[in-house]
Amino acid sequence: MPALGACAVESEGSTVAPAASSPATTTTTDASLPRSNPTHVRIPKIGVESTLVPLGLNKDGTLQVPPLNQAMQAGWYRLGPTPGEVGPAVIAGHVDGDGHKGVFYDLKSLAPGDDIDIDREDGTTAHFRVDHVSEVPKNAFPTEAVYGDTDTPELRLITCGGAFDRSARSYVDNIIVFADLT
Template identity: 45%
Template sequence: MAGLLPGTSRLLRTGMGAAAVGLLLIYNSVDSAPADGSAPGQAAPPAAAAPAVPGGGAAPEAGSGSAPAAPVKAAAPLPRSQPARLRIPQINVDAPFTELTLNAAGQLGAPPPEDKNLVGWYRDGVSPGERGAAVVAGHVDTTKGPAVFLLLSLMLPGNKVEVQRADGTVAVFAVDSVETFAKDAFPDQKVYGRTPDAQLRLITCGGTYDKKRKDYLDNVVVFAHLESSHKA
């Protein structure tokens, strides 16, 4: 799913000390649907839909799933360092990072749709492992077929997410919960709000594909906390 995230104010920079900043919306998929109106990447099941971050509405309405469990053994936050590679063994993810930035309208761009095995990180936000909620987005599918976060909705509490960082460390996160939210009732504060420890948010599209909007109606969000770290 290519495109920009819907534009509304977001809390993306909370980990860097900024208050509410206009940003984050991850992929509207406005251009990625085939000409025949079918969902992009026919092999991708609707429930595991393409990557799109919050669609709007700041009301903290929960979607499916329970609220993220309080981290049990949260590790001490790490210094800031750019992420280099994301590995999630349970869903066979091993992908490099690209930096995501905001446009003049405060919208966060999506990773290039040409590369199906690529995840994006908002470079002006919290880095994975740093105190706060780091945001990582990836496509579920594109016009070229299934993409990196196709199976994100199948993750379970306790699953591990590894982020290899530029400083030579690997931040290991443990999944707390996996939730689905309607884009028109996306809980900005819950997903992007300040956190007392190092946390991670993995975001993609989900739910039903709307042929008229050329976009999925929901977002899948994985909530995780930093469990440990080690040298690469």
């Protein structure tokens, strides 16, 4: 699988997602929810509240990201599981854009036990609890850990982090939050 991170500053995106991502094919558990598109994300600890726009893939196979001129907009990877379904649902957002803080500016401050709520079109809310937070170099992006099948409903939040490479106009790392449905 390809392996790069999300959230380039001057481009539409750089997360390489699996080309044929689809909802996980593992057996669902009683704790999972049926497929339903997510509409909002809320992360109380860092004051995040955003609607969610669907994201697909760019022509080069990278994950689309919300427009930089809408740095406070988060998006969900529509070609994977929806939040609450078995498998890893992925939500991406900018750390900054157009000289302003982005929706996931404080993502790196999340810690195990913090809450994340995802409202869904079916009227339910998928409640997740942070398991761990990783900062990884984009050139060592853990594609399988982020997009690979899981046997439980999980959530991944992705943004940029680390140093800013002015020549590449991008951050060198990604911040990835791993969370489990409660």
